[in-house]
Amino acid sequence: MKEARDIFFNYVKVKNLRYTRQREKIVEAFLRADRHITAEELYSNLKKVDPEIGSATVHRTLKLMGECGLLDEIKVGSGKTRYELKYKREHHDHLICINCGRLIEVRDDKIERLQDKLARANDFVPKWHRLEIYGLCTKCR
Amino acid sequence: MKEARDIFFNYVKVKNLRYTRQREKIVEAFLRADRHITAEELYSNLKKVDPEIGSATVHRTLKLMGECGLLDEIKVGSGKTRYELKYKREHHDHLICINCGRLIEVRDDKIERLQDKLARANDFVPKWHRLEIYGLCTKCR
DNA sequence: ATTGATAATGATATTTTATATCAATAATAC
DNA sequence: GTATTATTGATATAAAATATCATTATCAAT
Ligand SMILES: [Zn+2]
Ligand SMILES: [Zn+2]
Ligand SMILES: [Zn+2]
Ligand SMILES: [Zn+2]
Numbered sequence: 001m002k003e004a005r006d007i008f009f010n011y012v013k014v015k016n017l018r019y020t021r022q023r024e025k026i027v028e029a030f031l032r033a034d035r036h037i038t039a040e041e042l043y044s045n046l047k048k049v050d051p052e053i054g055s056a057t058v059h060r061t062l063k064l065m066g067e068c069g070l071l072d073e074i075k076v077g078s079g080k081t082r083y084e085l086k087y088k089r090e091h092h093d094h095l096i097c098i099n100c101g102r103l104i105e106v107r108d109d110k111i112e113r114l115q116d117k118l119a120r121a122n123d124f125v126p127k128w129h130r131l132e133i134y135g136l137c138t139k140c141r
Numbered sequence: 142m143k144e145a146r147d148i149f150f151n152y153v154k155v156k157n158l159r160y161t162r163q164r165e166k167i168v169e170a171f172l173r174a175d176r177h178i179t180a181e182e183l184y185s186n187l188k189k190v191d192p193e194i195g196s197a198t199v200h201r202t203l204k205l206m207g208e209c210g211l212l213d214e215i216k217v218g219s220g221k222t223r224y225e226l227k228y229k230r231e232h233h234d235h236l237i238c239i240n241c242g243r244l245i246e247v248r249d250d251k252i253e254r255l256q257d258k259l260a261r262a263n264d265f266v267p268k269w270h271r272l273e274i275y276g277l278c279t280k281c282r
Numbered sequence: 283a284t285t286g287a288t289a290a291t292g293a294t295a296t297t298t299t300a301t302a303t304c305a306a307t308a309a310t311a312c
Numbered sequence: 313g314t315a316t317t318a319t320t321g322a323t324a325t326a327a328a329a330t331a332t333c334a335t336t337a338t339c340a341a342t
Contacts, residue, residue, distance in 0.1 A: 018289055018338050039329085054292040059329065075216070080328065095265045108259045111252055118249045119274050124236045126276040133260050135267040159309050159318055180300085195321040200300065221299065 004031055004070055004087045011068035022053055026061040036074065036082045036103050076103070076132060093131040099140035106133075145172055145211055145228045152209035163194055167202040177215065177223045177244050217244070217273060234272035240281035247274075 008027050009019060029046050030037070043058040062083055065071045072086045076096050091112075095104040111131070119126035149168050150160060170187050171178070184199040203224055206212045213227045217237050232253075236245040252272070260267035 016289085020290065020338075022291070052292085056293085056330080057291060060290085095260055095263055095267075097265075098268065104263055104265065106259055106263055108255055111255045111259065114249055114252045114255070115272070115274055118247055118252065119236055119276060122236055122245055122247055123279040124238075124245065124274070124276050125282055126236075126274045127239065128276075129272065129274040131256070131270065131272045133256055133265070133267045133270040135260060135265050135269075138264040141266055157318090161309075161319065163320070193321085197301085197322085198320060201319085 004085065007068055007087060008065060008070055011064070017064075022057050023061050023064075025050055025053065026058055027065065030062070030065065030071070030083070031085065035084050035105075037084075038080045038082050040080065042083075074130075093133070095133045095135065095137070097137040097140050098134050099136055102137050102139075104137065145226065148209055148211055148228060149206060152205070158205075163198050164202050164205075166191055166194065167199055168206065171203070171206065171212070171224070172226065176225050176246075178225075179221045179223050181221065183224075215271075218242075234274070236274045236276065236278070238278035238281050239275050240277055243278050243280075245278065 005027055008023075012019060012023065025046060026042070030042055033042060033045060039055070039059050039062055042062070043053070043055045046053045046058065062071070065083075066073060070085065070087050071083045074082045074084060074094070076082065076094065090107065092105045092107045093111075095106055096102070097104075115129055115131075116126055146168055149164075153160060153164065166187060167183070171183055174183060174186060180196070180200050180203055183203070184194070184196045187194045187199065203212070206224075207214060211226065211228045212224045215223045215225060215235070217223065217235065231248065233246040233248045234252075236247055237243070238245075256270055256272075257267055
């Protein structure tokens with residue numbers, strides 16, 4: 001994911017921030033990581049290889065990645081924030097298994113359109129939304 | 142909202158818990174309060190009249206009200222949990238103004254049905270969902 | 283390459299919301 | 313009334329994220 005990396009370091013340059021090896025490692029680890037990763041998981045992944053990286057820096061870098069549109073925060077259930085790559089990926093919603101925690105990505109254009117319509121019918125300008133359906137996945141049924 | 146109160150104290154009785162004046166006051170204050178109230182707001186409402194009520198008890202009582210189906214927790218944005226009466230109210234979703242924080246309650250049966258269909262198409266048994274549309278309300282546009 | 287200005291880092295402290303602890307108190311059954 | 317035990321409220325703790333701050337690293341200008 002070369003481009004995504006570039007988006008980040010471009011943003012860093014434009015904002016007159018600095019290119020650091022920590023940022024580089026964090027961004028690359030994020031791009032390699034499983035989708036829907038937490039800051040803590042990403043931190044512990046990095047820590048294995050690079051014991052000198054601090055968790056505060058991981059949080060700070062994730063925030064920067066959010067600012068430049070690389071990722072989305074998702075807060076499912078009542079746990080920690082999860083982060084998922086947004087760049088060049090379509091918007092989607094999530095089915096969340098209440099037994100095993102599995103996240104299934106789904107998208108229904110009809111629902112998307114109806115949501116917009118619903119908002120506008122209420123004199124409301126929709127900017128983004130979050131739809132999470134909780135239930136049981138195949139394995140946990 | 143006499144019945145709602147009864148639901149609660151019935152639950153208390155069935156679980157061999159006790160009828161206390163704190164619980165009575167908290168439940169009644171909740172039923173009188175604005176929709177989508179936080180524990181802290183409810184606590185401060187109560188505190189004005191009843192300085193001897195503790196916030197831990199407010200939290201505990203809200204949790205009990207949740208257990209017996211009287212209320213729903215809603216976690217909008219990244220703030221505190223809000224609580225809303227569920228008993229004898231239809232399920233609904235929320236439009237949330239990103240400028241003033243206003244919550245608008247909405248419901249679209251077509252969306253509800255499509256969500257169920259979407260879940261089942263993914264071999265998933267939906268139990269409940271959460272749909273929040275963030276944007277700008279009339280006043281804030 | 284050296285230097286100076288200042289952004290970034292990481293250890294730690296703090297914040298925020300919710301929950302756990304625990305001695306004192308109050309509710310219920312007998 | 314008494315015994316039993318759930319409840320309370322003050323306080324401590326937990327959990328996640330953010331703020332603080334001395335030290336270090338980056339980078340542009342020389
Ligand atoms: Zn599952
Ligand atoms: Zn996703
Ligand atoms: Zn508004
Ligand atoms: Zn509502």
